[in-house]
Amino acid sequence: MTDLDRTALLDQLLRYVREDLATGVPSDLITAGSPLLELGVLDSVRTARLLAHIRTTYGVRVPPVHMTGEHFRTLETITDLVLLLRSQTASL
């Protein structure tokens, strides 16, 4: 998965959160910009599952310094974080 553009990644993550992660939360509540932390979607269990998903699917481990509320506020910010970390890994 090399040429992953932002729109495609956002779309994939949105689908993952709606269909796999946040079962029980009405899916129309979950959009690219909805506040996942405030909605309670990203509690400790689901955040851990999301991190595992990002690791296995995109080969990206989120280092502690990037584990902040700012990066996990919405699917948009999560997408940007994954892209940022992927570009850092690629440039190594």
Add this chain to the structure above:
Amino acid sequence: MDFSLSAEQRERYAHIGTAARHLSSGSSAAGLPGDIRKQLAGLGLLGAAVPREHGGAGFGALDTALLYEGASAGGADTGLLFAAGAHLFACVRPVLEFALPRTREALLPGLCSGELMAGNAMTEPDAGSDISRLATRATRVDGGYLLDGVKSFVSNGPAADLYVTYATTDPHGGYFSSTAFAVDRMSPGLVVGDPLEKTSLTACPAGEVRFTRCFVPDDRVLGSPGQGQLVFQTSMQWERSCLFAIYLGQQERLIRRCVRHVRERRQFGKRLADLQPVADRLADMKLRLESGRLLLYRACAEIDDGQDPSLWVAMAKLAVSEAAVATALDAGRIFGGRAVLTEYGIEEEVRDAVPATTFSGTSDIQRRLIAREMGL
């Protein structure tokens, strides 16, 4: 895949076993007096997993686990080892990994030497397994935070000089709702409760810690604000693996005693060892010990390799703690009536084993973590 310990590791294991043999609390009075701290530090238990430049031994997770296991197998008091483990894994490691450089430099040498003992203040009266909504609050003020709330079951609490604690900083922050702090005992607004009267791990004092508008300066925040869960989970990876090596040592010691006993005692005209049900029981005890040991060493190896150890850590904690309880009870059956006599110490081993399936995350919580790692 290499399952053997190096010559150096074997030697260190044997050495700590001998050196720690007489490590006991001396009396039933709970507390961690200076001479005990000195002994724990002298054995390297308080700073094992801390780099040398900060006053520690510079060990990784596996060598740290071997140190605790060796001390326990040698006969050191389980409660004292638990006190040292709670200090190192739940408090010193978070300071090492998440504190500002100047805070690390200020605290770590004292934490490794035993001059400072630390207590982990996470559990609350209404937050045991569910730590997602901590009632303890931290309110932002100029230069730091004000803590308000009550922490219960703080291991080392009554004796500690420093507390690693967690408080809600953003109630709507989901995973990022809490923040970790390293708080001095002498902070105004911090009140330490009396030691709880408990029946297990009695050498490790535990009690309540109460915060009332307790000021904590910014340089005592561990990690960045909102990273409380991350700090706690990172510390639990160490605690659920390395600390439980104490229970490998306990099983090793119990099995050794049981083997000696069944070879000496005779019933029905035979050695107990020649009675098949007795031999079967000991075979199961050995199987449990070695299965747990493989998982625990594997978990430590994952930590040392920089891999995500979550799955292995949860399996190790679950296997070793359940094995400890089952094996202590089995030792009770093997010793028969003597098991309830305090002079034989078996009942104390049972009392010390039982809480292992509860603290550091219950067995049910570990199963939940394993299921999560399986993608369920």
